[in-house]
Amino acid sequence: xxxxxxxxxxxxxxxxxxxxxxxxxxxxxxxxxxxxxxxxxxxxxxxxxxxxxxxxxxxxxxxxxxxxxxxxxxxxxxxxxxxxxxxxxxxxxxxxxxxxxxxxxxxxxxxxxxxxxxxxxxxxxxxxxxxxxxxxxxxxxxxxxxxxxxxxxxxxxxxxxxxxxxxxxxxxxxxxxxxxxxxxxx
Amino acid sequence: xxxxxxxxxxxxxxxxxxxxxxxxxxxxxxxxxxxxxxxxxxxxxxxxxxxxxxxxxxxxxxxxxxxxxxxxxxxxxxxxxxxxxxxxxxxxxxxxxxxxxxxxxxxxxxxxxxxxxxxxxxxxxxxxxxxxxxxxxx
Numbered sequence: 001x002x003x004x005x006x007x008x009x010x011x012x013x014x015x016x017x018x019x020x021x022x023x024x025x026x027x028x029x030x031x032x033x034x035x036x037x038x039x040x041x042x043x044x045x046x047x048x049x050x051x052x053x054x055x056x057x058x059x060x061x062x063x064x065x066x067x068x069x070x071x072x073x074x075x076x077x078x079x080x081x082x083x084x085x086x087x088x089x090x091x092x093x094x095x096x097x098x099x100x101x102x103x104x105x106x107x108x109x110x111x112x113x114x115x116x117x118x119x120x121x122x123x124x125x126x127x128x129x130x131x132x133x134x135x136x137x138x139x140x141x142x143x144x145x146x147x148x149x150x151x152x153x154x155x156x157x158x159x160x161x162x163x164x165x166x167x168x169x170x171x172x173x174x175x176x177x178x179x180x181x182x183x184x185x186x
Numbered sequence: 187x188x189x190x191x192x193x194x195x196x197x198x199x200x201x202x203x204x205x206x207x208x209x210x211x212x213x214x215x216x217x218x219x220x221x222x223x224x225x226x227x228x229x230x231x232x233x234x235x236x237x238x239x240x241x242x243x244x245x246x247x248x249x250x251x252x253x254x255x256x257x258x259x260x261x262x263x264x265x266x267x268x269x270x271x272x273x274x275x276x277x278x279x280x281x282x283x284x285x286x287x288x289x290x291x292x293x294x295x296x297x298x299x300x301x302x303x304x305x306x307x308x309x310x311x312x313x314x315x316x317x318x319x320x321x322x323x324x
Contacts, residue, residue: 005205008205008206009202009205009206010227011206011223011225011226011227011228011231012227013206014202014205014206014208014227014228014231014232015227015228015229015230015231015232015233015234015235016231016235017198017206018202018206018228018232018236019231019232019233019234019235019236019238019239020198020235021195021198021199022232022236022239022240023236023239023243024195024198025195026239026240026259027243027248027250027251027257028191028192028195028250028251028252029250029251029252029253029255029257030192034287034288034291035286035287035312038287038308038311038312039312039316041309042312042313042316047313047316051313051316051317053315053316053317054313054316063188063189064192066189066192066193066196067192067193067195067196067199068196068288068291069193069196069291070192070193070195070196070197070199070200071196071197071199071203071288071289071292071295072196072200072292072294072295073193073196073197073200074196074198074199074200074201074202074203074204074295075200075201075203075204075209075291075292075293075294075295075296076200076295076296076297077200077201077295078200078201078204078292078296079204079295079296079297082201082204082205083204083205086296088207088212088213090213090215090216090221090222091216091221091222093219094212094215094219094222097219098212098215106212107212110207110210110212110296110298111210111211111212111293111298112211112212115211116211116293116298116299116300117298117300118299120300121299126300127300127303129282129283130283130300130301130303130304131303131304131307132279132282132307133278133279133280133282133283133284133304134279134283134285134303134304134305134306134307134308134310134311135279135307135310135311135314136275136276136278136279136280136282137276137280137283137286137304138279138287138307138308138310138312138313138314139272139275139276139279139311139312139314140272140273140274140275140276140277140278140279140311141272141276141287141308141312142272142311142312142315142316143268143271143272143275143276143315143322144268144269144271144272144273144275144276145263145268145269145272146262147276147286147287147288148280148286148287148288149286149287149288151262151269151273152229152233153229153232153233153236154236154240155262156233156236156237157233157236157237157239157240158237158240158259158261159237160261160262161262161264162263162264162266162269163262163269165266165270165273166269166270166272166273166276167273168270168273169269169270169271169272169273169274169276169277170273170276170277170280171218171277172273172274172277173273173274173275173276173277173278173279173280173281174214174218174277174278174280174281175218175277175281176277176278176281177218177281177282178215178218178281179218181278181281181282182215182281185282
């Protein structure tokens with residue numbers, strides 16, 4: 001069992017675990033939606049004084065910030081104590097393709113060093129890509145009214161047509177950038 | 187006590203995101219290349235179990251384990267523009283940063299500090315949506 005948990009989790013274990021998180025949040029009277037935290041952060045920093053979208057009782061959303069804090073600690077625990085190796089075994093084809101882009105640690109690490117090692121802070125290109133990506137994620141999640149957790153998991157589990165449209169949008173946008181823009185950016 | 191409950195749910199979520207590799211940039215890249223079943227298996231099996239969970243909670247009118255209040259799972263507002271346009275923007279960012287709003291926090295805990303740039307700019311993106319909300323088609 002311990003040996004199993006220390007390996008990368010297979011999809012058929014990971015998916016049900018995500019559903020367990022969904023169940024626990026619904027059962028405790030809340031909902032599963034992580035991007036709401038970004039709106040709460042804006043409100044907590046005083047954005048409500050200028051923009052009505054952020055005028056709400058953000059303190060009622062503190063539970064979700066607590067979930068996010070737990071997710072930080074969970075990441076720390078998993079990376080440091082629950083992993084015999086953190087290399088992500090992506091397919092040989094993907095590795096070869098990323099190598100061509102100059103991402104040489106594909107298949108050997110958890111995240112591309114180029115973007116996520118401390119040295120990335122010193123690279124204009126890396127900081128630009130991270131900022132651009134983050135901006136679209138935050139803007140798009142709020143525009144669509146949810147992200148992967150709110151729409152793809154919670155919404156589709158509840159057979160919501162708007163969530164299906166949003167998920168189609170997620171993949172349309174992702175496929176365009178992945179196939180046509182990333183080869184230029186890298 | 188309640189805070190502790192949500193903190194533990196968060197820890198469980200964070201561990202799941204890291205160990206499933208859904209928080210890995212490489213897995214997101216590979217998913218959009220259709221080169222592995224892994225991410226589709228995760229989303230598909232999460233949905234299969236999630237749909238059963240959601241159905242049972244509604245079917246048996248289960249109340250909240252914390253305060254006994256009825257569990258309400260609201261329907262999404264109808265329409266399509268905001269979902270499609272917003273979704274496409276989200277997809278742009280997802281493919282570049284490889285990070286959704288949940289795994290972002292996990293990746294931070296795992297020690298990949300440049301994710302702070304992603305979290306900060308995602309917060310800025312959320313703020314800009316708030317600024318433009320009334321001008322955007324919904």
